[in-house]
Amino acid sequence: MSTSDFRDAHRHPMIDPRALLTFRAICRSGSITGAARALNLSQPSVSNQIAQLERRLGVVLFERSRTGISLTPEGEALARRADGLAILLRDAASDVQHAHHHVAGPLRLGGTPGALVTLLPGAIARLDARIGEFALSLQERPDHLLLEMLRQDEIELAFVTTGIDQVPSDMVEIECLQDPFVLLVGAAHDGLPDSVSLHDLEHLAWVMPEARGAFRRQVDALFVAAGVALPRVTIRSDSLLTTRAIVRETARVTVLPRTVALDDGKSAGLRVIAIREAQQERTVGLRHRADAALSPLAQAMIDVLRQDA
Secondary structure, three states: OOHHHHHHHHHOOOOOHHHHHHHHHHHHHOOHHHHHHHHOOOHHHHHHHHHHHHHHHOOOOEEEEOOEEEEOHHHHHHHHHHHHHHHHHHHHHHHHHHHHOOOEEEEEEEEOHHHHHHHHHHHHHHHHHHHOOEEEEEEEOOHHHHHHHHHOOOOOEEEEEEOOOOOOOOEEEEEEEEEOEEEEEOHHHOOOOOEEOHHHHOOOOEEEOOOOOHHHHHHHHHHHHHOOOOOOOEEEOOOHHHHHHHHHHOOOEEEEEHHHHHHHOHHHOOEEEEEOOOOOOEEEEEEEEOOOOOOHHHHHHHHHHHHHO
């Protein structure tokens, strides 16, 4: 690359969006050949777009070798922006189609299973009554992945357990609901009273959430505050549906927030029992990016949840 090319690149750093999407295809496929195949373009055409992009930016984006390509630091920085452009174009087309059909949204949500079960059904019912037709999509993910999804603009709102971790400086956290922990049991434990101490349950077999995430840390804190060792005989499960099914069909027990535990109702063969040591309630709410310009539907979702709070 000549000196004049570098000067021109810095003087006019505008990027062709098509070239940026081609660059993204190379990142995703791992090769120029794979990108050409995915885009239905010739290999020389893909190589030419990348060469022009590098000249425009005045940097090298890939290190090329016989074993393939690897991103330079500049390439890694551009790859994040390329993903953002792809999401922007996808959402733009979706927004236009929904506006054409007078449907609000779409709103992209993520959340931990318990937070979604606790907050989302009631919020949807109120939005149905408030704004009429709307579209949303949601994904269940653990806390650490939800943060990254917010930062990558893959979701607009995250439903999470709140009040445990320090809120990152680039995020806003809204507490929406407090919910006490209860013991959930099946028919095998019909003889248990309506209120128990964790000290009385040390001999039982349990289903417990996986070790990662704020919800598990709250459950662990409940045992620590009671001075009771964490259960040794456990099945690890982050699926609420699977956890409730195991408790219903076996002699195992679990600890869940009351609204989550009652989701299947007493008719499903499950019973909730108060835990005497459960003085500190679990809290759930929302997170969103501090610098985000929220969509009207996202703001409406926050508004209905704040009414409950």
